[in-house]
Amino acid sequence: MVSWNSDxxxxxxxxxxxxxxxxxTQNPASQQLRLIIRSNEHAALESFAQAVQARxxxxxxxxWVNPADQTEQLFALYRxxxxxxxxxxxxxxxxxxxxxxxxxxxxxxxGSPTPMLVANFTQDPLLLTERFLxxxxxxxxxxxxxxxxxxADTPSWLLLGTLQTPAFHRDTGRMLTxxxxxxxxxxxxLDPDFQLVRSGVVFHASExxxxxxxxxxxxxxxxxxxxxxxxxxxxxxxxPFIVVAGVLAIALLSGFAVTVLIFKQIHLLALVFATTLxxxxxxxAIHGVLSVARGHKTxxxxxxxxxxxxxxxxxxxxxxxxxxxxLFSQVAVFIGxxxxxxYLAVHFWVVRFxxxxxxxxxxMLLTGSQKYLGIFQKIPARFNSLCFIAVFLIAGLxxxxxxxxxxxRLFTQSSASLLHEESTVMEALGESFSNPVLVHQAxxxxxxxxAQEQLRGRLxxxxxxxxVASWNMLADQVSSQARQTELLQRQHALWRSDIGADYLQAxxxxxxxxxxxxxxxxxxxxFQRQSLIELDDNGIAAFVQVRLTARGVxxxxxxxxxxxxxxxxxxxxxxxVLSTLRSQLMLWxxxxxxxxxxVLWWRRSLPVxxxxxxxxxxxLAFAMWATQWFGLQLTVFNLVAGIMVLALxxxxxxxxxxxxxxxxxxxxxxxxxxxxxxxxxxxxVSATPLIAxxxxxxxLGIVMAAVxxxxxxxxxxxxxxxxxx
Amino acid sequence: xKILIAFALSVLIAGAxxxxxxxxxxxxxxxxxxxxxxxxHIQGLPRPxxxxxxxxxGEDTLRWVVQHPVASEIRISEQGIRExxxxxxxxxxxxxxxxxxxxxxxxxxxxxxxxxxxxxxxxPQCMDLLPQRRxxxxxxxxxxxxxxxxxxxxxxHEVDGGHTDIQLTPVDTVP
Numbered sequence: 001m002v003s004w005n006s007d008x009x010x011x012x013x014x015x016x017x018x019x020x021x022x023x024x025t026q027n028p029a030s031q032q033l034r035l036i037i038r039s040n041e042h043a044a045l046e047s048f049a050q051a052v053q054a055r056x057x058x059x060x061x062x063x064w065v066n067p068a069d070q071t072e073q074l075f076a077l078y079r080x081x082x083x084x085x086x087x088x089x090x091x092x093x094x095x096x097x098x099x100x101x102x103x104x105x106x107x108x109x110x111g112s113p114t115p116m117l118v119a120n121f122t123q124d125p126l127l128l129t130e131r132f133l134x135x136x137x138x139x140x141x142x143x144x145x146x147x148x149x150x151x152a153d154t155p156s157w158l159l160l161g162t163l164q165t166p167a168f169h170r171d172t173g174r175m176l177t178x179x180x181x182x183x184x185x186x187x188x189x190l191d192p193d194f195q196l197v198r199s200g201v202v203f204h205a206s207e208x209x210x211x212x213x214x215x216x217x218x219x220x221x222x223x224x225x226x227x228x229x230x231x232x233x234x235x236x237x238x239x240p241f242i243v244v245a246g247v248l249a250i251a252l253l254s255g256f257a258v259t260v261l262i263f264k265q266i267h268l269l270a271l272v273f274a275t276t277l278x279x280x281x282x283x284x285a286i287h288g289v290l291s292v293a294r295g296h297k298t299x300x301x302x303x304x305x306x307x308x309x310x311x312x313x314x315x316x317x318x319x320x321x322x323x324x325x326x327l328f329s330q331v332a333v334f335i336g337x338x339x340x341x342x343y344l345a346v347h348f349w350v351v352r353f354x355x356x357x358x359x360x361x362x363x364m365l366l367t368g369s370q371k372y373l374g375i376f377q378k379i380p381a382r383f384n385s386l387c388f389i390a391v392f393l394i395a396g397l398x399x400x401x402x403x404x405x406x407x408x409r410l411f412t413q414s415s416a417s418l419l420h421e422e423s424t425v426m427e428a429l430g431e432s433f434s435n436p437v438l439v440h441q442a443x444x445x446x447x448x449x450x451a452q453e454q455l456r457g458r459l460x461x462x463x464x465x466x467x468v469a470s471w472n473m474l475a476d477q478v479s480s481q482a483r484q485t486e487l488l489q490r491q492h493a494l495w496r497s498d499i500g501a502d503y504l505q506a507x508x509x510x511x512x513x514x515x516x517x518x519x520x521x522x523x524x525x526x527f528q529r530q531s532l533i534e535l536d537d538n539g540i541a542a543f544v545q546v547r548l549t550a551r552g553v554x555x556x557x558x559x560x561x562x563x564x565x566x567x568x569x570x571x572x573x574x575x576x577v578l579s580t581l582r583s584q585l586m587l588w589x590x591x592x593x594x595x596x597x598x599v600l601w602w603r604r605s606l607p608v609x610x611x612x613x614x615x616x617x618x619x620l621a622f623a624m625w626a627t628q629w630f631g632l633q634l635t636v637f638n639l640v641a642g643i644m645v646l647a648l649x650x651x652x653x654x655x656x657x658x659x660x661x662x663x664x665x666x667x668x669x670x671x672x673x674x675x676x677x678x679x680x681x682x683x684x685v686s687a688t689p690l691i692a693x694x695x696x697x698x699x700l701g702i703v704m705a706a707v708x709x710x711x712x713x714x715x716x717x718x719x720x721x722x723x724x725x
Numbered sequence: 726x727k728i729l730i731a732f733a734l735s736v737l738i739a740g741a742x743x744x745x746x747x748x749x750x751x752x753x754x755x756x757x758x759x760x761x762x763x764x765x766h767i768q769g770l771p772r773p774x775x776x777x778x779x780x781x782x783g784e785d786t787l788r789w790v791v792q793h794p795v796a797s798e799i800r801i802s803e804q805g806i807r808e809x810x811x812x813x814x815x816x817x818x819x820x821x822x823x824x825x826x827x828x829x830x831x832x833x834x835x836x837x838x839x840x841x842x843x844x845x846x847x848x849p850q851c852m853d854l855l856p857q858r859r860x861x862x863x864x865x866x867x868x869x870x871x872x873x874x875x876x877x878x879x880x881x882h883e884v885d886g887g888h889t890d891i892q893l894t895p896v897d898t899v900p
Contacts (some may be wrong), residue, residue: 067859071859072863075863104795104810107776107794108791108795108797110776111774111776111778111791111794112789112799112806112808113789113827113889113891114806114827115865115881116864116883117863117864119767121768121769121770122768122770142858142859142861143859143860149858506794507772507774508771508772509770509771
């Protein structure tokens, strides 16, 4: 069973992922989603919440938090362990034996008319746990069985859910989006002003997946329509049209089948890139169809050059396959196997049409090609060499001016409306995109909680300095065993003191009997434990969300490095990984050029190899430079696009330097180039920035490669002489 | 089943009177000074915890000054509860709702009370506020307000079986 992935970070190599990105993959928070619904009609709120939760829970896709149950369980839990949790300030008073201060605090609390939430007085006469938890629990306005009610002008409910599958699973995201859309429509029948605001990775993933699917269909269809129009225009007959369509169908089906067989999980972006197979495979179909009319000898000559072209192109895709990008490995398998199938289709199927009528290209195309080639034939031989030297220098200069960015935020962009919804939810819950997150890894929960307790002391000092506003950590919900033990022992010491005994006597109580039993993390609900991540190696990690004040944002805080905490910045870490990969990719590009040089020297000649390599380097440099000139930021994907350009352009060198009739080569290369331009050019309008950038670079590269390729017709005659000898 | 629910609802609605009608009987109690004695009956304790002091009811604020057993002062406003002890002035975080409730009861804020409570007449002198929200239902079973022309007694019946009995005596000046 193949699953479909749309995670934008999924292209990162698994072997080189940073620890932060590893945590992203392990983090259950990516499966959490938050919905805020607003309406003045209680019935609309209730019917929406009830229907959405029932529809998504019944098939096991989602688990929703029932605040009524959860709160009841939580209060009961804290009552059962009253006395095991206390604030740092209270513990400090106990440590310094400030018993009178502790008891005065308790009297004040008892003298206050405010209600107690989790007090268990006989177990915790100092009300330590009550005083510690009241700030956290008291801000909730109300709740019901579906969600928490938020303080707002319009009644609003916050619904919290957890996906039972990864957030990037296509089917879950699609189902959830559909259910929400349907239920919003129903709720708006009860109240036209009913509003839904969504927050969660799944919505961004679902939107990206829908966009990718839409683009696959659109680009694939447009490419095919463009190719077929071109074929009809070039031949004006049905038979070439059927042969080209057949070769393309074989290529696409083979590419898809092999990819599905090899990879268990297919990235949707890989399929978007893979639609470009149409533009490459059609080269083979066109070369085959054009030579059908020239008889068996010519057909087999063309086949030998096609094989060379296939071999050199496959080298490019093999390079792409072995790049440490899982996404491009899938693209390479799809296009590589599709091309192989296209060649085999030409070799074993198109050959059956050799000698049959109806495959002649329109005369005007041949005439046009001759005229165009005439321009190149007029160039003096010496000037031709000068041209290559100039091109070499220009390529060097262009490379010098290239500037890359490794910011992964440039790769994809959620829609403005979805980002607005996300920020609305965060604002309603007092969160912000700029809130930094600390992460800590430990061998077990106990050492993790102890580290958080130390961190909390430091955060509190920063709070007093006006740098930190608040924080959210697991240690605020459950204490380490060491702390619980100390707290119980110190309370016991207080009760044995005169001051403690007087307090108990005033209340008419005996000394509380503390059985040494500790509250554990496992007793918290799954939702409360969401900041905790169990790692594959039996270790454990936890996030701590810190809200900084304006001053805290302005001052860089290195608050917890010595405690083993570090800032959790998965996107920045991904950028560092990308930077390393980009350097590796540069090396692969150089190796690809050397490979092209070797192939051309082996099958053609040293001059063809030298000038061919200069030409390829120029085309590559131009594609990059022009992309940058158009105001697009170069990323690692443009470099991968450069490899695609090399794979296509080397075919042009092979065919123009081959002893074939130049005007026919020009027609074939011209048609191939235009179809490739169609396939890749369409990518340039993609809503996903990385695909658009990729498309622009390949399009510009092909344009330049096709325009300059006839420079190699000079070597065609030399090659014919070599083959005759 | 639907008939049963409808019947139960009709009984509840018939028994309940709007808070405005009931609370308005304490029309004279809006602002001023009161002495109080609070007896907090806590589950597991053989006798109530007694505290005494006075309270000052302003238009939007309430000062709850405890004189016995430990001197302290609580200032309650819609923004929350601040505890003042000696030179320490501490905001009790998360106390906004509790503060709002107390101010509403003493200030006869019908709009607020109607939103959160169902009111029932218990006797000619007393009425019950029955919490309608989960958050309140977790804490209070009911709140009893008693008095003839003025609010004289508040009884907070908590869900764990404990209750807080607050006796109020109006005074002219700060005791």
